[in-house]
Amino acid sequence: MTANLNTYETVRPEEVKIWFKTAAVSKFPKNGGACIKYKDKQIAVFNFTREGSWYACQNLCPHKMEMVLSRGMIGDENMEAKVACPLHKSNFSLRTGKHLNGDLEAIATYPVKVEGDFVYVGFSE
Amino acid sequence: MKTIIVVGNGMVGYKFCEKFVSREESEQFRLIVFGEEPRPAYDRVHLSEFFESQDAKALELAPLNWYSENGIELLVNERVTDIHRKTKTITTSRDQEIGYDYLVLATGSVPFVPPINGVEKEGVFVYRTIEDLEAMLAYAEKVKSVKPNGKAAILGGGLLGLEAGKAVMDMGLEPHVVEYAPKLMPRQLDSRSSNVLQLTLEAMGINIHLGKATNRILGNGAITGMDFGEDDTLNVDMLVISAGIRPRDELAKTCDLEVGIRGGIVVNDKMQTSDPDIYAIGEVALYNQMIYGLVAPGYEMAEVAVNRILEKEVVMQHDIDMSTKLKLIGVDVASFGIPYMPAEKGLSIIYENKTKGVYKRINVSHDGKTLLGGIMVGDAEDYSILHQMYLNNMPLPDNAEELIVGARGEGGSPFGSAMDLPDTAVICSCEAVTKGAVCCSVLDEGNETVKAVAKATKATTGCGGCKPMVSDLVKESLKTLGKTVKERICEHFDFSRQELFDIVKLRGIADFDELIDTVGKGHGCEVCKPAVAAIFASIYNETANKQNAIQDTNDRYLANIQRNGTYSVVPRVAGGEITPKQLMAMGRIAQKYDLYTKITGGQRIDMFGAKLHELPLIWEELIKEGFETGQAYGKSLRTVKSCVGSTWCRYGMDESVSFAVEIEHRYKGIRSPHKFKGGVSGCIRECAEARGKDFGFIAVEGGWNVYVGGNGGANPKHAVLLAEKVDKATAIKYVDRFIMFYIKTALPLQRTAPWLEKLEGGITYLQNVVINDSLGICDELDAEMQALVDSYKCEWKEAVETPEIRERYTHFVNSDETDETIEFVSLREQKMPKEWA
Numbered sequence: 037m038t039a040n041l042n043t044y045e046t047v048r049p050e051e052v053k054i055w056f057k058t059a060a061v062s063k064f065p066k067n068g069g070a071c072i073k074y075k076d077k078q079i080a081v082f083n084f085t086r087e088g089s090w091y092a093c094q095n096l097c098p099h100k101m102e103m104v105l106s107r108g109m110i111g112d113e114n115m116e117a118k119v120a121c122p123l124h125k126s127n128f129s130l131r132t133g134k135h136l137n138g139d140l141e142a143i144a145t146y147p148v149k150v151e152g153d154f155v156y157v158g159f160s161e
Numbered sequence: 162m163k164t165i166i167v168v169g170n171g172m173v174g175y176k177f178c179e180k181f182v183s184r185e186e187s188e189q190f191r192l193i194v195f196g197e198e199p200r201p202a203y204d205r206v207h208l209s210e211f212f213e214s215q216d217a218k219a220l221e222l223a224p225l226n227w228y229s230e231n232g233i234e235l236l237v238n239e240r241v242t243d244i245h246r247k248t249k250t251i252t253t254s255r256d257q258e259i260g261y262d263y264l265v266l267a268t269g270s271v272p273f274v275p276p277i278n279g280v281e282k283e284g285v286f287v288y289r290t291i292e293d294l295e296a297m298l299a300y301a302e303k304v305k306s307v308k309p310n311g312k313a314a315i316l317g318g319g320l321l322g323l324e325a326g327k328a329v330m331d332m333g334l335e336p337h338v339v340e341y342a343p344k345l346m347p348r349q350l351d352s353r354s355s356n357v358l359q360l361t362l363e364a365m366g367i368n369i370h371l372g373k374a375t376n377r378i379l380g381n382g383a384i385t386g387m388d389f390g391e392d393d394t395l396n397v398d399m400l401v402i403s404a405g406i407r408p409r410d411e412l413a414k415t416c417d418l419e420v421g422i423r424g425g426i427v428v429n430d431k432m433q434t435s436d437p438d439i440y441a442i443g444e445v446a447l448y449n450q451m452i453y454g455l456v457a458p459g460y461e462m463a464e465v466a467v468n469r470i471l472e473k474e475v476v477m478q479h480d481i482d483m484s485t486k487l488k489l490i491g492v493d494v495a496s497f498g499i500p501y502m503p504a505e506k507g508l509s510i511i512y513e514n515k516t517k518g519v520y521k522r523i524n525v526s527h528d529g530k531t532l533l534g535g536i537m538v539g540d541a542e543d544y545s546i547l548h549q550m551y552l553n554n555m556p557l558p559d560n561a562e563e564l565i566v567g568a569r570g571e572g573g574s575p576f577g578s579a580m581d582l583p584d585t586a587v588i589c590s591c592e593a594v595t596k597g598a599v600c601c602s603v604l605d606e607g608n609e610t611v612k613a614v615a616k617a618t619k620a621t622t623g624c625g626g627c628k629p630m631v632s633d634l635v636k637e638s639l640k641t642l643g644k645t646v647k648e649r650i651c652e653h654f655d656f657s658r659q660e661l662f663d664i665v666k667l668r669g670i671a672d673f674d675e676l677i678d679t680v681g682k683g684h685g686c687e688v689c690k691p692a693v694a695a696i697f698a699s700i701y702n703e704t705a706n707k708q709n710a711i712q713d714t715n716d717r718y719l720a721n722i723q724r725n726g727t728y729s730v731v732p733r734v735a736g737g738e739i740t741p742k743q744l745m746a747m748g749r750i751a752q753k754y755d756l757y758t759k760i761t762g763g764q765r766i767d768m769f770g771a772k773l774h775e776l777p778l779i780w781e782e783l784i785k786e787g788f789e790t791g792q793a794y795g796k797s798l799r800t801v802k803s804c805v806g807s808t809w810c811r812y813g814m815d816e817s818v819s820f821a822v823e824i825e826h827r828y829k830g831i832r833s834p835h836k837f838k839g840g841v842s843g844c845i846r847e848c849a850e851a852r853g854k855d856f857g858f859i860a861v862e863g864g865w866n867v868y869v870g871g872n873g874g875a876n877p878k879h880a881v882l883l884a885e886k887v888d889k890a891t892a893i894k895y896v897d898r899f900i901m902f903y904i905k906t907a908l909p910l911q912r913t914a915p916w917l918e919k920l921e922g923g924i925t926y927l928q929n930v931v932i933n934d935s936l937g938i939c940d941e942l943d944a945e946m947q948a949l950v951d952s953y954k955c956e957w958k959e960a961v962e963t964p965e966i967r968e969r970y971t972h973f974v975n976s977d978e979t980d981e982t983i984e985f986v987s988l989r990e991q992k993m994p995k996e997w998a
Contacts, residue, residue: 058974058975063974065709065969066710067684067710067711068709068710070974071972071973071974072973072975072976073973073975073978078980078982084684086674086685087684102724102725102726103726103980103983104722104726107714107717107718107722108687108714109686109687109690109710109713109714111653111686111689111690112684112685113652113686115683117684118686120686122717123722123724123726125687127687
């Protein structure tokens with residue numbers, strides 16, 4: 037199956053209809069990411085321990101259409117949390133999805149919450 | 162809304178669009194661009210780089226979507242065939258008819274093909290477009306398949322002809338440059354500088370034939386040679402014509418615009434043709450009865466045309482500066498102002514050094530006060546500043562010869578600093594950026610790096626020749642702000658790598674969070690995290706498993722990520738020595754997991770196409786068969802390549818394989834600023850290519866020669882001799898110290914060759930440090946290296962045996978499914994990733 041960009045659309049917190057229970061907090065490396073599957077979507081979820089926050093975005097890097105962003109390194113640029121694609125180091129803002137070092141389309145981002153020991157990602161459908 | 166039609170989408174046509182859409186008023190216009198080539202505008206100045214990269218995209222000036230995003234209608238593969246001035250319309254090769262208010266002709270030029278008998282033969286090419294290059298490449302392959310020693314001639318020894326000479330040399334054909342004039346680059350060089358250039362090029366393997374008029378092209382169907390008359394012939398299998406350009410003015414002729422006798426559309430200083438609504442710019446425009454074949458005047462013409470259409474009073478300057486500096490086949494060639502002239506106009510100072518291939522000439526006025534022009538071959542480092550002195554009429558120093566031979570005795574450069582230039586001095590002539598604009602960008606707009614200044618002002622984005630000067634100006638401007646310019650690794654650490662290395666070591670910090678909290682700020686990024694990871698590894702020799710999240714992509718999963726997000730696996734095969742039993746084991750495992758296998762350049766076997774979750778399974782089996790990790794993914798020792806040496810070879814002087822195996826096991830697992838490689842050759846025939854490596858040993862009568870600082874890759878560099886005829890133990894000791902010294906002092910991702918190049922004092926200094934112990938650090942270096950060697954462990958063994966590490970190797974953390982988007986196609990009985998969409 038070929039990956040398709042149209043599968044991914046940003047979900048804002050107020051649009052969440054389903055909070056999908058993904059996996060235990062311990063499955064997500066500190067200051068790193070892991071990939072989860074929801075229906076036909078692959079979502080990268082990041083445990084930004086240093087900031088004390090969580091982020092989620094599409095796992096698909098729009099540059100070469102590979103399912104790799106969860107394996108990218110996270111960090112910050114001018115205080116904004118970002119992920120660097122492991123293939124060619126395209127940087128995306130984890131807050132807005134904006135491509136920071138080029139002009140690719142922004143990637144889709146999703147709300148994340150932690151309840152008890154579990155990580156939930158918000159979807160609108 | 163008014164319509165502008167631009168005919169031609171070369172560099173100048175593109176520049177017109179770029180300048181036009183940057184203006185606010187442009188929204189009131191419809192802009193349509195026609196290009197007959199199948200791709201958007203590309204950088205023709207750097208065309209010969211296409212041979213190295215084979216990547217047409219890299220030459221693109223802007224991607225296709227740039228045009229639509231800026232509201233420009235770009236029609237490629239479509240030629241304008243007629244202009245109807247009365248109705249103000251054009252028709253195209255696809256029978257479209259479109260009306261215009263303004264028409265801009267930027268059709269450029271075509272190569273001039275002299276009317277020589279036989280030019281139509283197969284194997285005769287011109288050098289102008291990417292398509293020309295592709296056709297040449299295909300033909301060269303055909304020639305080589307039947308004649309491995311095939312020859313190619315270039316007709317024309319001008320600038321482009323010599324570039325073409327390099328191009329055919331890169332294609333693997335023997336190059337012959339044939340020039341009608343008695344010297345190379347007749348327009349730019351005098352005969353002495355041409356002679357110096359010729360010697361340098363000949364030493365590189367380019368054959369040069371001067372003063373030859375080609376009568377006829379020989380061959381039956383395809384070219385076999387060139388006939389110069391009087392039984393003088395040259396056998397060649399291919400010919401590239403580069404004998405100048407002719408403006409493409411045929412459209413002007415169809416609608417009776419005024420053209421010059423030898424072609425070119427006549428324009429005034431507003432870039433208007435004889436019809437005021439039709440403009441001509443670039444190489445098709447005949448201005449001052451001249452065609453200007455350079456990018457900078459073309460860009461200026463575009464600027465004038467944009468302004469005129471927007472009804473601004475801007476005119477083209479009368480005297481156009483034709484100064485150029487270029488790197489021709491790796492040789493600097495520059496000329497500015499009046500390059501050569503009769504004695505009544507002024508006097509020349511000439512410096513010539515044929516042993517170094519350097520020639521410099523400056524022409525000064527009779528009173529010795531003004532610089533009139535000059536030529537530089539082999540060393541044009543001072544071109545920018547000399548060119549600026551010429552342009553700005555700056556006073557010459559008392560001893561003008563110091564400008565080319567350097568100042569004698571004490572005191573700095575005879576030029577002073579770039580900051581002495583007037584603010585109006587144009588630093589980047591391609592983009593017409595002044596010194597004032599560069600400094601202002603630093604001082605007032607807060608752009609503190611060359612990159613930021615380039616983005617803001619566009620300086621350096623054309624030919625790039627002004628980069629050293631811009632970099633000086635940025636540095637100097639920062640100094641006036643009281644800011645020191647220092648190498649810092651990124652925004653999170655205000656330190657260079659070497660400083661961080663010392664901090665980590667002295668304070669005994671072993672954790673990224675602790676380091677950034679104590680001496681950095683923010684949370685880190687993809688630049689500082691791997692750099693710090695490498696420092697921890699070099700000091701504590703910890704494996705990449707420990708602080709997994711700060712490792713670079715490949716180190717994080719101990720494998721090389723490939724195009725489709727799968728990985729490749731490379732076990733260590735020290736010295737390239739492998740038993741039949743190991744070969745079979747590897748074959749069995751590769752077959753079981755359906756991996757593509759290939760022998761690498763480092764004499765080992767790479768297995769591609771492993772999915773993330775398969776990596777621990779594959780390694781478990783490899784380790785059971787006695788393999789260990791090859792660290793092909795790490796910034797660490799890769800391989801030590803060897804020839805078979807005296808064990809089997811009848812020429813061998815010593816046992817190179819045994820040495821290679823020993824040394825590879827010594828340095829395996831050591832993390833460094835960049836990857837490093839070694840080689841051991843059993844004799845001076847050098848079959849192991851040890852001098853192309855970061856360190857190399859070559860067996861000679863009476864011991865081993867030790868070489869350091871070589872590499873292959875994009876900028877190949879031969880390693881240089883560190884010590885001669887030493888015994889094995891000494892050779893190892895020197896290389897131990899060299900590696901340790903490099904690890905401690907290099908920049909992140911700096912390999913040994915550029916490190917050595919930047920090392921003040923170069924190889925002599927290095928010899929003093931590692932052989933004569935001039936810094937008194939040899940004991941320390943020895944101890945540090947020994948500690949690294951003693952603490953090696955296979956990080957893959959650690960990974961498969963530790964459940965928490967093993968757990969990382971799964972595509973989804975909430976499902977056992979695998980990534981279904983990974984697709985393979987078959988390739989010569991193996992597989993490869995499906996093409997990128």
